[in-house]
Amino acid sequence: MVTFKAEELIRIAVELLEAVGASADESLEVATHLVDSNLHGMDSHGIIRLPQYISSVERGEVKTRIRPKLIRSGGSTAIVDGRFGFGQKVCNYAMRLAIKKGRRTGIASVGILNSGHIGRLGYYTEMASHQNMLGFLFANTNLSVAPFGGRERLLGTNPLSISIPARKSDPVVIDLSTSVVAEGKVRDALVRGKSIPPGWIIDSQGRPSTNPADLYIPPYPPKQVKLGGALLPMGGYKGYALSMAIEMMTGILVGRTIESELHGGNCALIIVIDVRHFSPVADFEENVDQFIHVIKSGALAPDSHEILIPGEPEFRQQKLRQENGIEVDPQTLEELRYYSKKYRLKNEI
């Protein structure tokens, strides 16, 4: 593993993105987001995605230098058409718009369609919390999850994020999929030749399985994979119900266009609530601090070393990695070097 400082990794990403035609601004937005995911310990959403983004631009699936377009705008709502630009640029724009509207009326919602991959959801909801708001983000994803009682992949892992501002503490940042696990964890077990716990997946016949290979149709990862079986929703019918709700709040409410179906672009819905329309900000945030303190001070379960607040492990990683740097896996490094050579960048990676 080679270790990079965050700033260095951002510089590399910016250069590569500019090399494929992205503007300086959007390159910085995308690069900052990806490296921020690495800083938070979420490597699956980090720099590992850059080669994929570059190849999407090369294939014309993601478009550079595209302005998101406001296709509807009302008192507390809007829809943003990303026009297949970088997801980070689209979602930053949409969240800033939601914050502006929410500041005025107390709550606002902005839908996003035709967006590239938006990355780590908590990044955006945290933006709202830095403005003393509760931030919510829901997104639909590719079909990989079976409905409760079914065996076909009819739902996405449809994740959600909620961020709540505190005063002295870091904000509480929830970021979770509505499936038991994300697909990446099953893929990881497959690559390492390990079995997975019962309850994560079913095979193509709908039978419970602990063999990660049952989720896929050969050839296996890291080549392009097809899903054979399906992931299971978290908590049985509860995760299934939430996943359905998120599909309807994003894909159906924000609107499928023929264009988006062809491009496979996903949809998302932002909601922000401005604390000051409900309560003095200081009171609210101090009560959140106190609540965090009460939860963290609770008696531990046997074998538990600590009660963690949602987002806390990621903020700890951030402090560590800001100092010690970010390890980049050999395959990603090789891909970055390949593109660096291809586009004749002068700085070596």
Place this chain on the structure above:
Amino acid sequence: MVTFKAEELIRIAVELLEAVGASADESLEVATHLVDSNLHGMDSHGIIRLPQYISSVERGEVKTRIRPKLIRSGGSTAIVDGRFGFGQKVCNYAMRLAIKKGRRTGIASVGILNSGHIGRLGYYTEMASHQNMLGFLFANTNLSVAPFGGRERLLGTNPLSISIPARKSDPVVIDLSTSVVAEGKVRDALVRGKSIPPGWIIDSQGRPSTNPADLYIPPYPPKQVKLGGALLPMGGYKGYALSMAIEMMTGILVGRTIESELHGGNCALIIVIDVRHFSPVADFEENVDQFIHVIKSGALAPDSHEILIPGEPEFRQQKLRQENGIEVDPQTLEELRYYSKKYRLKNEI
């Protein structure tokens, strides 16, 4: 079991509520809500609660003939102080207000504090769907759930409901607690002398248990019970995270008052999204119909007979019970007769 027609049960409930001082209007609101829960097959939220409500009024914990008070109101937000009136009256009022505001700006949120027991959450979110809106309702409840990694009861079962309108189909109505199960299911197993599946509860030492008695401190139900162990959050840290979010969106955001702490009144938060601010209503609702059709037509898992849509079992029950009547358990019947005698009602139960 004695069976009653829904209308008959409503009449009985109205008479009893009026007998303890409730107005004709609020009696009808509460009675209709409770019997509607029975119709939907959710007997735990049905007429079984009436003796508890009556006794709350007698003890002065719930106040009759109280108007909910609007203590804050902005462009798309409001806070309603229930002033310890009947929860159904308070929550109906708050939901109607949210619908009115949401119609104008596209999204609205109304917080509720100092409310009596609000009953079945799906009842209110469905009101929004009858107005072509997505309805959301979050509520905090008494402490009974351990945080992930902890063993103390520091969170409520903090339920949520989401209702989404369809065109030909019934709306999709999600109504679930963020714990693995509601406390009532553990109590039910205890009363029947049965064990419970692993993963539902921990005992007072934080150890996994399949003995429902471990959740309680004797004397056991149906007398007043204290919790010994704790319920577990659904899906481990995911349910824990959602439960924390709901506590902050309700108890902390809507505001704890000294009065509410003393009375043990719970808080709730409504969000409504008006479909027409995002999409033509017919398009949206037809797409929901089609989505429901796709999910229901999916291949079944082994041992599964059908894929059910959230809310579907309850709507089926509603049709059946509307026709065949509602069975009332002997204990509830006895309590109703006790109060009927106490207040010298002329109609016999």
